[in-house]
Amino acid sequence: MSNQKVVLITEASSGVRQSTAQLLSQRGYKVFGTSRNPASAETIPTVEMLALDVRADDSVAACVKAVSSQVGQLDVLVNNAGYELAGALEELSLDEAKTQFETNFFGVVRMVKAVLPLMRQHKHGQIINISSLSSLTPIPFMGLYSASKFALEGYTEALRLEVQPFNLKVSLIEAGFLKTPMMDKRQVAAERIPRWLLCAPTFIKFMYRFWLENEIWFTFPNEMYRLP
Numbered sequence: 154m155s156n157q158k159v160v161l162i163t164e165a166s167s168g169v170r171q172s173t174a175q176l177l178s179q180r181g182y183k184v185f186g187t188s189r190n191p192a193s194a195e196t197i198p199t200v201e202m203l204a205l206d207v208r209a210d211d212s213v214a215a216c217v218k219a220v221s222s223q224v225g226q227l228d229v230l231v232n233n234a235g236y237e238l239a240g241a242l243e244e245l246s247l248d249e250a251k252t253q254f255e256t257n258f259f260g261v262v263r264m265v266k267a268v269l270p271l272m273r274q275h276k277h278g279q280i281i282n283i284s285s286l287s288s289l290t291p292i293p294f295m296g297l298y299s300a301s302k303f304a305l306e307g308y309t310e311a312l313r314l315e316v317q318p319f320n321l322k323v324s325l326i327e328a329g330f331l332k333t334p335m336m337d338k339r340q341v342a343a344e345r346i347p348r349w350l351l352c353a354p355t356f357i358k359f360m361y362r363f364w365l366e367n368e369i370w371f372t373f374p375n376e377m378y379r380l381p
């Protein structure tokens with residue numbers, strides 16, 4: 154095994170991943186980032202971009218194989234890929250719900266299954282799953298996003314215990330609000346039921362309390378500052 158640590162970060166073309174990838178490569182790690190479309194992704198010098206769609210078994214297998222055949226080891230997997238789905242639970246269709254879980258939850262499950270053989274073989278490795286504060290306090294009108302992160306919490310806890318005998322470590326990051334492009338890419342229920350729009354004041358009141366009670370920090374990936 155090489156002394157240079159190897160990290161694979163799912164999606165390194167924007168937001169949390171881009172900053173993490175830059176920081177790790179500055180600190181001497183060999184960093185593989187991913188994008189659904191590496192040809193058009195913003196390039197980060199020293200970060201090698203691979204194609205990956207976490208919803209597709211083949212894509213996940215090819216991505217992990219590319220790392221394994223190139224460097225023969227994987228020290229850290231950071232499961233970042235995810236998106237927000239907004240809408241009242243009554244408005245969201247089953248298809249929308251399944252698609253949300255397909256990325257935020259099963260995407261992680263796929264990645265973990267793909268990397269474990271390599272990590273177990275070396276009896277060494279760390280998996281870091283990016284969750285959210287909304288997995289501790291579910292956010293109304295973001296119920297399915299919260300549910301996908303709740304599922305990730307349970308999965309991560311079980312995984313942490315299962316892989317201990319192989320000297321593998323598992324962590325979960327329950328991130329607060331981060332200033333990333335995520336909100337711009339938020340998906341909204343296709344069907345809108347006007348009655349739910351009238352609940353906006355309740356939602357605003359909830360969010361205000363949520364911010365106060367959790368002492369939410371709005372963060373840039375590289376810096377933190379408190380709301381005035």
Ligand SMILES: NC(=O)c1ccc[n+]([C@@H]2O[C@H](COP(=O)([O-])OP(=O)(O)OC[C@H]3O[C@@H](n4cnc5c(N)ncnc54)[C@H](OP(=O)(O)O)[C@@H]3O)[C@@H](O)[C@H]2O)c1
Pocket residue numbers: 163164166167168169170188189190205206207208232233234235236256260283284285286327328329330331332333334335336338
């Ligand atoms: N921003 C926040 O306030 C916040 C708070 C708590 C937790 N988080 C979590 O932090 C993680 C990173 O989010 P971010 O804030 O950095 O947002 P972001 O910039 O939107 O990054 C999310 C990335 O996931 C990728 N992605 C979506 N579906 C994918 C798929 N099927 N296969 C591969 N990649 C896919 C997106 O790629 P495309 O560009 O191709 O869509 C996008 O680059 C997420 O898991 C999110 O739930 C964010």
